[in-house]
Amino acid sequence: MPPQLPWLEPDAPLPAPTLAWGEGDPAPGLLAAGGALDVDSLRAAYAQGTFPWYGPGQPILWWAPDPRMVLPVSEFRLHRSLNKRLQAFRRQAHCEIRVDSAFQDVITACATKEREGQAGTWIVPEMVNAYTDLHRAGHAHSVETWVDDRLIGGLYCVALGRAVFGESMFAHATDASKIALAALVCLCRRHGITLIDCQQNTQHLTSLGGREIPRADFLVHVDKARQQPAIPWRFEPVYWNELLPPKIDPA
Known part of the structure; x- marks a missing residue:
């Protein structure tokens, strides 16, 4: 059973990138869902090597793949x-x-x-x-x-x-x-x-x-x-x- 994906409220900090799903999980590199895309949130995400990537109809998904x-x-x-x-x-x-x-x-x-x-x-x-x-x-x-x-x-x-x-x-x-x-x-x-x-x-x-x-x-x-x-x-x-x-x- 895969680990539960954290759901973020708009003002919540991202988990540490080392907690992203790994090999064998449904989406290796996926870290969290939800949160916000404002300037401060994006700056904080990139400062810890994390980026948003998602498609139409999906929530915001945050990624920190390994390797990079x-x-x-x-x-x-x-x-x-x-x-x-x-x-x-x-x-x-x-x-x-x-x-x-x-x-x-x-x-x-x-x-x-x-x-x-x-x-x-x-x-x-x-x-x-x-x-x-x-x-x-x-x-x-x-x-x-x-x-x-x-x-x-x-x-x-x-x-x-x-x-x-x-x-x-x-x-x-x-x-x-x-x-x-x-x-x-x-x-x-x-x-x-x-x-x-x-x-x-x-x-x-x-x-x-x-x-x-x-x-x-x-x-x-x-x-x-x-x-x-x-x-x-x-x-x-x-x-x-x-x-x-x-x-x-x-x-």
């Missing part, structure tokens, strides 16, 4: 095709990376994108509203791929100090989301952030250098990183040098 999927930024795999696309993107004046200029558009695009094998989205309207509030409070950010002043891809993430938690990506053009992720990797490298949380293991993330680590190690990282000063959330073209050879302009 992460992307060490030093291990980001820049495949040949993406390398060529980034080189071309950087050379074009009409192509640019923007940060936090269109957060609402990014999260809405992530919520409405089609996902293979899924009938709906986990980014339900309540989640869109909650993370938009978290963005206004300075703890959620969007990294955006723009071409000809048109948003063609991007991602959004949560940041507490130097702890960065990736959430979702979208693309309206080939590799547009990967370009945004590469920009986030460059931003992290520039400011000494070593790890991007990816939450769930997928083949796509593995192909880009993501891997699983024990939850205990992840929690140690979060506890240290979140206490460090926040970085300036902006992207400068010179940051591409963290991944690509320095750009040499013709004389």
Whole structure:
């Protein structure tokens, strides 16, 4: 018989992440249900390595999986095709990376994108509203791929100090989301952030250098990183040098 799942009142704290269901339980990594999605609740959840993930018609479900999927930024795999696309993107004046200029558009695009094998989205309207509030409070950010002043891809993430938690990506053009992720990797490298949380293991993330680590190690990282000063959330073209050879302009 599986353990009883804790039900949280809106102002109740989350259980310790080590109490999440484990291997052999109906939903490994599931920690609790209920609670609230206000800014303070989300900040407290991410500070202990826990995130909300649920579908339409479900209560808020909180997760702390073990192991945890992460992307060490030093291990980001820049495949040949993406390398060529980034080189071309950087050379074009009409192509640019923007940060936090269109957060609402990014999260809405992530919520409405089609996902293979899924009938709906986990980014339900309540989640869109909650993370938009978290963005206004300075703890959620969007990294955006723009071409000809048109948003063609991007991602959004949560940041507490130097702890960065990736959430979702979208693309309206080939590799547009990967370009945004590469920009986030460059931003992290520039400011000494070593790890991007990816939450769930997928083949796509593995192909880009993501891997699983024990939850205990992840929690140690979060506890240290979140206490460090926040970085300036902006992207400068010179940051591409963290991944690509320095750009040499013709004389």
